[in-house]
Amino acid sequence: MKQEQFYKLIFTGPPGAGKTTAISILSDVEVITTEAKMTNPDPNQPNKKTLTVGLDYGCIKLSNQEKIHLYGTPGQERFDFMWDIVSEGGIGLILLIDNARKAPLEDLRFFVKSKTFGEIMQKVPLVIGITRVDINSNLKLADYHQELQALGINPPVFEIDAxxxxxxxxxxxxxxxxxxxxLKVD
Ligand SMILES: Nc1nc2c(ncn2[C@@H]2O[C@H](COP(=O)(O)OP(=O)(O)OP(=O)(O)O)[C@@H](O)[C@H]2O)c(=O)[nH]1
Ligand SMILES: [Mg+2]
Known part of the structure; x- marks a missing residue:
């Protein structure tokens, strides 16, 4: 009998970049989330009412009927003890960067240089999604490409709405x- 592959993709990125939103919109099954009420609203997103404290989980079907499992990390650094746990066994990494945060290029550097994700990026492919460009479009794709070049990597970067x-x-x-x-999404 053919062994079923376990395809696990990891979504990470700073608080409010859209990880939970992206997994929820994609998933074919009801998403498992670990959202907690925000006690201090994020000045960047005053309407954001919850934050991820553990992980997000969703799943999508591929056209060959196999599944990809989608895992989202918490964005807040105080939950960084979850990053290794959630990322274990991932075969690809999606980094979401919120273009409307105070210093998106610093966020980018932080994740690329972080122990957990820096190591993962050495081993598995990375794709970057820049979100919330409708809220703030000061930084352009070229700015991200330049920063990534300085960091010594050259992953695909897309502007997206999560x-x-x-x-x-x-x-x-x-x-x-x-x-x-x-491999194709169904
Ligand atoms: N205007 C706009 N809003 C967006 C876009 N992408 C995501 N959002 C909104 O931004 C918010 C993102 O919230 P979450 O999905 O909870 O973010 P998260 O990355 O899971 O946050 P943490 O779990 O706290 O790290 C949601 O309210 C989304 O509707 C975008 O491109 N434009
Ligand atoms: Mg979240």
Whole structure:
């Protein structure tokens, strides 16, 4: 009998970048989340009422009927003890950066240089999604490319809206393509 592959993709990025939103919009099954009420509203997103304290889990079907499991990390650094746990066994990494935060390029550097994700990026493909460009478009894709070049990596970068299934599927498809060009989201 054919052994079923365990495809696990990890979504990470700073608080409010859209990890939970992206996994929820994509998932074919009801998403498992660990949201807690925000006690101090984020000045960047005063309407954001919850934050992830553990992980997000969703799942999508591939056209070959296999599944990809989607795991989201908490964004807040105080929950960084979850990052290794959630990321264990991931075969690809999606980094979401919120273009409307105070210093998105610093966020980018932080994740690329972080112990957990820096090590993962050495081993598995990375795709970057820049979110909330409709709120703030000061930084352009070229700024991210320049920063990534300075960091010595050259992953695909897309501007996306984490609320759009089409946009998030594009990110996942780009990542799957770099893993195995025959893999397609259903
Ligand atoms: N205007 C706009 N809003 C967006 C976009 N992408 C995501 N959002 C919103 O931004 C918020 C993101 O919240 P979450 O999905 O909880 O973010 P998260 O990355 O899971 O946050 P933590 O779990 O706290 O790290 C949601 O309210 C989304 O609707 C975008 O491109 N434009
Ligand atoms: Mg979240």
């Amino acid at each position: 609320r759009s299934k089409e946009d998030v599927s594009l990110l996942v498809q780009a990542l799957l393509y770099s893993l195995d060009p025959s």
